[in-house]
Amino acid sequence: MTTVLSWNQWLDYPHWFWLAIGGLLLSAELLGAAGYLLWPGFSAWLVMLISLLMPTLSWPWLWAYFSLLSFVTLLGWHYWQQRKTASSTPEVLNQPQQQLLGYHATLDAALIDGIGRLRVGDSSWRIQADQPLSAGTQVVVIAIEGITLRVKPL
Template identity: 40%
Template sequence: MILETLSSLGGWAWVVVGVVLLALELVVPGGVLVWLGVAGIVTGLASLFQPIGLPFQFLLFGGLSLVLIAGWLRYQKGRTVPTDRPYLNRRADQLMGQVATLDEAIVNGSGRLGLGDTIWRIAGPDLPAGHRVRIIGAEGATLRVEPVDAG
């Protein structure tokens, strides 16, 4: 029954489906429905200007959908969006290269270091309290440190 209705409406059914998919993209954003809608409209226009059988219409719609979505995903993957806050949600990366003074000694390769309003776990060679260290890396929430030479 649905296929009979689609074939009786011809290409207009595809155009309507395409417009509905484009409208749904406004409600459910994500980028995929746009390309399904475009594929539907192109399929409808193709079947309006050139008589195409219903199986080929579905094949054209499916193929166009896959090509358009794959192309969009490939374009998005290679695109980087510049930001004015590159270290947002990467607090440990903000601290790389900073020099600080140990509040507590590093014992058995681990200790704690206060930076700003946060106390960080640190890992590095055993050092006494008051020694200066440089942050050289991070492993999760633990900062890797090395001693800073006094000279």
């Protein structure tokens, strides 16, 4: 026969409480909390371990540990995310022309008055240079101005 614990009996076993809270927080994280419930969930499990290692610790101390651990882990996650974002290269998603910076190509046709066309993959781009260039000249894309690629000879 299984026995269901009353509320007073649950208070005698804080590790079960913290296990349940951690599980609930991590389950809620699965619903899409963007990482904000992940660290309090892990903190609750750490408090569960603390309550197992120090069973005489009172509830206010357990809540203090939970608050401190949640704050420290959330702060650590926040700084790790900022450092990761700062060290990554700039996003070029939905800006495919930005990927053309530094692109090397050979001109198929001469530039007249510094303006012409350049074939890149399956598209054709308007290009502009500071001086007229002849066909066969190696160029590199140095800037993008609207729908015009600025090029210079190599």
